[in-house]
Amino acid sequence: MASPEIEALTQALARLPGLGPRSARRAVLHLLKKRETALTPLLRALETVSTRLSTCSTCGNVDTSDPCAICADPRRDQRSLCVVEEVADLWALERSRLFPGRFHVLGGRLSALEGVRPEDLSVDRLVARLSAGGIDEVVLATNATLEGQTTAHYIAERLEGFPVRLTRLAHGLPVGGELDYLDEGTLAQALRARRPID
Amino acid sequence: MASPEIEALTQALARLPGLGPRSARRAVLHLLKKRETALTPLLRALETVSTRLSTCSTCGNVDTSDPCAICADPRRDQRSLCVVEEVADLWALERSRLFPGRFHVLGGRLSALEGVRPEDLSVDRLVARLSAGGIDEVVLATNATLEGQTTAHYIAERLEGFPVRLTRLAHGLPVGGELDYLDEGTLAQALRARRPID
Numbered sequence: 001m002a003s004p005e006i007e008a009l010t011q012a013l014a015r016l017p018g019l020g021p022r023s024a025r026r027a028v029l030h031l032l033k034k035r036e037t038a039l040t041p042l043l044r045a046l047e048t049v050s051t052r053l054s055t056c057s058t059c060g061n062v063d064t065s066d067p068c069a070i071c072a073d074p075r076r077d078q079r080s081l082c083v084v085e086e087v088a089d090l091w092a093l094e095r096s097r098l099f100p101g102r103f104h105v106l107g108g109r110l111s112a113l114e115g116v117r118p119e120d121l122s123v124d125r126l127v128a129r130l131s132a133g134g135i136d137e138v139v140l141a142t143n144a145t146l147e148g149q150t151t152a153h154y155i156a157e158r159l160e161g162f163p164v165r166l167t168r169l170a171h172g173l174p175v176g177g178e179l180d181y182l183d184e185g186t187l188a189q190a191l192r193a194r195r196p197i198d
Numbered sequence: 199m200a201s202p203e204i205e206a207l208t209q210a211l212a213r214l215p216g217l218g219p220r221s222a223r224r225a226v227l228h229l230l231k232k233r234e235t236a237l238t239p240l241l242r243a244l245e246t247v248s249t250r251l252s253t254c255s256t257c258g259n260v261d262t263s264d265p266c267a268i269c270a271d272p273r274r275d276q277r278s279l280c281v282v283e284e285v286a287d288l289w290a291l292e293r294s295r296l297f298p299g300r301f302h303v304l305g306g307r308l309s310a311l312e313g314v315r316p317e318d319l320s321v322d323r324l325v326a327r328l329s330a331g332g333i334d335e336v337v338l339a340t341n342a343t344l345e346g347q348t349t350a351h352y353i354a355e356r357l358e359g360f361p362v363r364l365t366r367l368a369h370g371l372p373v374g375g376e377l378d379y380l381d382e383g384t385l386a387q388a389l390r391a392r393r394p395i396d
Contacts, residue, residue: 002289003261005250009243015236016225023216029286030215031244032251032260038213043244045207046229050241052203053230062230063201088227091200180224 006032058129060105060122062087070094070102077101079136083126083155085109085143089179093141096187101137104129109147110154121151123158130162137165139194144173156197166197204230256327258303258320260285268292268300275299277334281324281353283307283341291339299335302327307345308352319349321356328360335363342369 002010006028014024031039055061056068063069070076070090080101084090090103106121129135140155142148156166170193173186200208204226212222229237253259254266261267268274278299282288288301304319327333338353340346354364370388371377377385 003251003267005243005246005262006260009240009247012236012240012243016240017228018217018221018224025286025289026216027214028247029284031247032285035248038210039244039248042207042210042214043241043248045203045210046237046241046244048203049207049226049229050233050237053201062204064203069201086227087230088223091223181220 002028059090059103060087060107060125061090061103078134080139081126081129081135081137082139082141084141084179085148085151086180089141089143092179092182092187093191096184096191098188098191099139101139106142106151106155109142109145109151111147118154118158123155126155127158130159130164135164137167139191140166140168140197141179141191142168143178144169145176145178167194168197170194200226257288257301258285258305258323259288259301276332278337279327279333279335280337280339282339283346283349287339287341297337299337304340304349304353307340307343307349309345316352316356321353324353325356328357328362333362335365338364338366340366342367 009031010021010024010028013019013027014021016024019027031042052064053062054064054066056063056066056071058067058071061068061070065072077100080099081104082090082093082099082101083104083106084093085106085108087105090105093099093103104122104126106123106126108116108121110116110118110121130138138159140152142152142155152168159166169190173182173190179187207229208219208222208226211217211225212219214222217225229240250262251260252262252264254261254264254269256265256269259266259268263270275298278297279302280288280291280297280299281302281304282291283304283306285303288303291297291301302320302324304321304324306314306319308314308316308319328336336357338350340350340353350366357364368391369384370391371380371384375384380388
């Protein structure tokens with residue numbers, strides 16, 4: 001029986017993945033107890049992110065600038081493009097610091113179950129980027145799940161005819177594994193051993 | 199490798215109980231993906247709580263008014279006081295809607311391990327409330343942990359001499375508890391406190 005304001009905060013937190021009603025309540029109590037060290041920093045961080053972040057219109061990454069820092073970095077290999085499902089996957093690959101090129105975030109994966117169709121993903125923009133030329137290699141770094149692989153196959157079909165080398169991350173990813181959960185060593189091996197798509 | 203703003207938000211979230219670095223990152227991605235339905239409501243709720251909530255100077259509850267809604271409610275039994283460790287415990291008892299009186303939040307429990315001494319809790323304020331008179335019963339509703347019970351004993355000693363009835367929550371089998379799964383301490387207490395069947 002907390003006040004309506006606290007209930008509203010609890011419900012907003014409870015909608016985050018990984019938090020339920022009970023853990024959200026604990027988090028709220030923590031925030032109320034540690035106003036200066038927990039509530040205020042979280043509020044400031046949320047404000048900053050809310051006002052300053054935008055989606056990169058080139059690759060779909062989230063950053064404070066558009067184009068994002070990766071797209072704007074002249075030291076990145078402009079000829080190599082890594083296609084990932086989500087921003088989380090981009091971050092995971094960036095943490096491994098092994099991919100020198102740029103990215104393309106699809107914004108999801110094809111899924112009959114969840115009703116995600118090709119037009120819901122940024123495939124058209126990927127095709128447009130390739131049509132603009134200057135790209136030699138496209139690494140299809142979708143998850144090693146059924147949906148991720150289906151998505152990779154669909155994109156491979158869509159990119160047929162483009163003079164680019166299509167590769168995918170090497171086997172070595174465990175079946176059902178999702179990039180964001182893998183350790184960097186596994187990611188590194190998968191990236192190093194990427195192979196052409198027949 | 200997210201932007202510094204995102205890293206700051208991730209770290210602020212990761213400090214919440216129940217969230218680690220990885221789950222905080224997933225929560226941040228969720229917030230970034232669902233700006234309108236997740237990030238904005240959470241930001242608004244935090245702002246409201248941050249600006250409007252204060253601690254009740256009477257009982258230690260957190261509310262938008264001081265005294266809090268419970269202390270200010272004339273229908274609550276003014277003669278009965280329930281002493282709890284944390285605001286969370288007050289909320290838990292309020293959810294049960296069974297305690298008609300008012301509360302006193304200690305702000306923690308005595309703990310040699312965590313260095314929490316009597317002067318770190320609001321025991322002096324509790325004594326002052328009793329000295330002001332008008333209270334018949336004090337329910338010591340601290341947790342059934344070693345530290346909670348130590349705290350209850352300390353408070354009982356401090357309240358000696360006051361003309362109030364000191365009680366504590368009954369210990370025994372929880373509703374739905376199966377003997378086979380309960381610890382021996384609970385079983386022992388349930389057996390010691392066994393009561394005649396009417």
